Amino acid sequence: MEEKNIEKMTQEMPAAGEMGKTYDPKAFEDKIYAGWMDKKQFKAEVNPDKKPYTIVLPPPNITGQLHMGHALDQTLQDILIRWRRMQGFEALWLPGTDHASIATEVKVVEKIKKEEGLNKEEVGRDGFLERAWAWREDYGRQIVNQMMKLGSSCDWDRERFTMDEGCNQAVTEVFIRLYEKGLIYRGNRLINWCPDCMTTLSDAEVEHEEKQGAFYHIKYYLQDSEDDYLEIATTRPETMLGDTGIAVHPEDPRYAKYVGKVAILPLVGRALPIVADAYVDREVGTGALKVTPAHDPNDYEIGKRHNLETVEAMNFDGTMNAAAGEFEGMDRFTCRKAVVEKLKASGHLIEIKEHQHNVGTCYRCHTIIEPMLSDQWFVSMEPLAGPAIEVVKNNTLEFVPERFTKIYMHWLENIRDWCISRQLWWGHRIPAYYCEHCSKVVVAREMPDTCADCGGTNFRQDEDVLDTWFSSALWPFSTLGWPEKTPDLDYFYPTSVLVTGYDIIFFWVVRMVFSGLDAMGDIPFDKVFIHGLVRAADGKKMSKSLGNGVDPLDIIDQFGADALRFMLATGNSPGNDLKFQIDRVESSRNFANKLWNASRFVLMGIEKDPGALDGSETLTLADRWILSRLSQLTTESTENLEKFELGVAANKIYEFVWNEYCDWYIETAKKRLYGENPEEKATVQKVLLSVLRDILKLLHPFIPFITEEIWQHLPSKDADLIVTPWPVANLGHVDADAERAMEILMDAIRSIRNSRAEMEVAPSRKARLIVKVSPELMPVFLDQKTYLESLASASEVRAFVEGEVVEDAVSVVVPGGELLMPLDDLIDYKKESERLEREVKKLTAEIDRIDSKLGNAGFVAKAPAQLVEEERAKRVTLAEMLTLSQDRLDKVKSKLK
C-alpha cells in the first residue's frame, strides 16, 4: 500500500565521487532510504543459520501525526535493530499501527461534526465505520512516511494493523478461549462511566485529578424522631437521591446506639438502615457515611455486605432519572446545586466546608467519571496475573532500568478485574451473540445459526467493542501469525526486547505479558527497555493544547534525520525524561558535519584503495595510538550497547571521532599525507581509511543516513554499510605504551600552545624546541619531530646538549623533563612568571594531595597495592616537574628584576 511513496523516492545510489563541502542531509537522506528499500535490506525471514533478533514496534495510534515521543521510541529501536543486524542476527523490526478505539473514535466524531455537521447517531454505525476507515488510511500512510523519514529500518512487507484480518482473528480467538476457561464473564457491576464519551472505562483509563470541592454536612433524622439526627458529610450531595443506608464504624462509641436503627433520607423520605461496617474511617468527615451502592464503588461493596437496596438515580448521559423525583432530567452538577438549595431551605443543611480531593476523570476527555451499574464484560485477572508476576520474580523477564519492575509488580499485585467492553463503534466487536428468542448468550467465532436452547434462529451480536488494549495486548504474537502455528511465530517469538515509555507499563506491557503467557505459554519478550517522555524545552509535556509541541518532521527538514536521532540518543539516561532543546540538535548536526568533512578529507587524497592493514607497514606512534584507541572504543561501545546504554555508547564514539581522530590523528597525518614518501603516504592512508571505516560502522546505528552516504563514497566497498559486519576489536592493536607516549606528547603540545597563547606569539612565528628529558623519553619527542613542527609551531626539534646554556627560552615542563623554546625578545617575562606560578601552584597542590594519601597509614595498608604504587610513581614525576618549574620560575623572576 505504500508502494507509491517508495517509488517516488527511488533513485540511483550515489556514485562514488566528489563530496560537497558542507553536510547537506537533504541531498541524500531520501535517496539512501530508497536504496535500502530497493535492496530489501530491512527484510527478515526465517533463517535457521542465524539467530533471530526481534522487535515489534509499539504501534502508534492512528489518531494523528507522530510526535517527538515516537521519534525517540523509534530511534532507540532502530539503533538496536541496525546494530544487531550488523552483528549478523536475523533482525526483524515489525511495524504497524493501532486502531486506538476510543481515541480515534473521539477524533472521527469531531471531524464528522465539523465537516458534515452530523453526530454519530446521525451517520449510523456503518456510515461511521466507513469514515473511520478512511481516517485510518490517511493517518496510517502519514505515519509510515514519517517513520521512513526518520530512517526506521522496519520490514514494511510485514506492516500490520490492530484491526486487520489476522489481528481480528487473534482477538476473537483469545476472547473465546478466555471465555471457555471461565476467565471472561459478563456481569452487572459498578463500572467507570464517562458521560461524555458515553462508554465504560477500565480502571487504568481513569485519571485522578485534584479538584477543589466541599464537604456538605447534612442532617439525617432518625425515623420517628423530631430532633435526633446523624450528621453526614458528603462531597456529592446529588448522590443522596440514591442513598439506601448509613454506615458507621462498629467500634465508634458515638454511633453505637444508632446501629440497627433507621434514618430517613431528607427530601426523599426513604428509610435508611444504619449498619456497622469496618470500612468506615472514623477520622473522615463525621465518621458516619451515607451509602449509595449504585453510584460509588465502596458503597457498592458495603451495600452487598449488608443487603442494602440499590437505587440508581442517574442516567448514562449524566442527567438524573425518575428515581431522583423532582430532580429528574437535571444534569448531575445542576442537580447538586438544586439539592443543596433544597436542603438549605428545609433546614437539613448544617454547613459547607471547602475540601480538596481527588476526582476520577476520563483519560481522553477529562470529564468527571461516574460510577454506574451496568452489564459489562470482564476479564478475571487473578489467574492471569500470577504467572505474569512469576516471570519477573524469577528474572525470565527483565526491565531496563530495573526500577520499573516495582511499578509493574505493584500494579499486578493489586489488580482488579478488567472491564473490557466499550460502548463504542470503532474497535473489535465482541464475539457474543444473543438469541432473540430466549436471550441465550453464545460466544462464538461466527454468528450461530440456531439456538441450542430454544431452537431460535435469530441472533443479535453484542453492540459493544473491546477495550483497545485488548488487541494491543496480543501484538507480539498476533502479528507473527497466531493463532496459526506459523514458522515465523516459531522462529521470532518470544521477541528480543520491547522498547516503550514508562507511561504505558500498565496499559500495555502488563497486558502483553499475561496475554503472551496465556496464549503462547511463553513471555512475549525477554527484556523491556523503558524510556522516558520527551518534554518541551520548558519541561512541560508537549501537547497540542499548550502549543509547545515540536514536529519531528520540521526538525528533520531543518537539521536532517541523523541530527535528530543523534540528539535523541545521546545525553539522557534510560527511563529518564528528556527535554527537547534545539541547540542539542544543532550540535548533533555539527557533529555530522564534522564527520562529513573528516571523511571528505580522508577520501580526497585517495585515488585508489590503499588496501587493508596487513602488519607489514611501519607504523608511527600516532598510528599505533589511534589503532589502540579504536580497538578499545570498539570493545567499550559494544558493551554499552549490550547494556542498553545507547547514549553512553554514542557519546564515546562522538568523543573519539572529534577529539581523537579529527583533532589529533588527522592533524598528525597531514605531514605524511602531503609529503614525498610514497610508502609513508600509503601507510597513513591505510590507517586513516581503516579507522574511518570502523567509525562509520560504529556510528551507523545512530546516524544511518550520513554513514551510509559516506560509505558509498569509499573506494572498493563490498556491500551497503547497513549489512556490513559490526566491527570486532583488534586486540593486537591495543598498545598501552603507544597510548602513554602519545598522551605525553599531546600534553607537551598543549603546554607549548598554552604558553605561546599566553605570550601572544603569532602562530606564524616558529620557534626552536630543545628537548631536555630523560633518555628513555627522548624518542617520544625526537621521533615525532614532524608532529611538533606542525602542531606546536616548532621550526626545529633537537636534543639538549649537555652543558649548553639556552638563554631567553620558555620552558615547558613535561613528565620526565622539559622542553625549551627560545623565543628571544618575544618572551614576556611577566606573563611567563605568572604562567609558571600557576604551574607551580598546581603541581604543589597535586603533590600535597598525594602526600596526604600516602601519609595515611590506612591507605598504604588497605588500598590496592597497584594504586599505592601508581601514586608513588606519580609523586616522583610530579616532584621532578615541580623542581624544574620552580627553578625556571626563579630564573624568570631574576630576569624581571
Next chain:
RNA sequence: GGGAGCUUAGCUCAGCUGGGAGAGCAUUUGCCUUACAAGCAAGAGGUCACAGGUUCGAUCCCUGUAGCUCCCACCA
C-alpha cells in the same frame, strides 16, 4: 496514604560495579592554519542540595532532613 525519581559549571544534562569532577550550549582570548567558521587553538567557571554514618578513601553505598517532579490509591 503508599511508591519512584530528581537536586553536579550560568542553562540543559552525563557520570558503569566507591580511588585525581565531564559534555553540549553560553562565556573570555587569539585565529578565515589548503577537511570543516556548522570550524581551529588556548582559557575561565563546580564546598557534586544539606546533616550524619560505613570506609584507608564517598558525587557514587547506608540513614535522616529539605526542596522539586511523577506514578499509584475506594477515604465519603
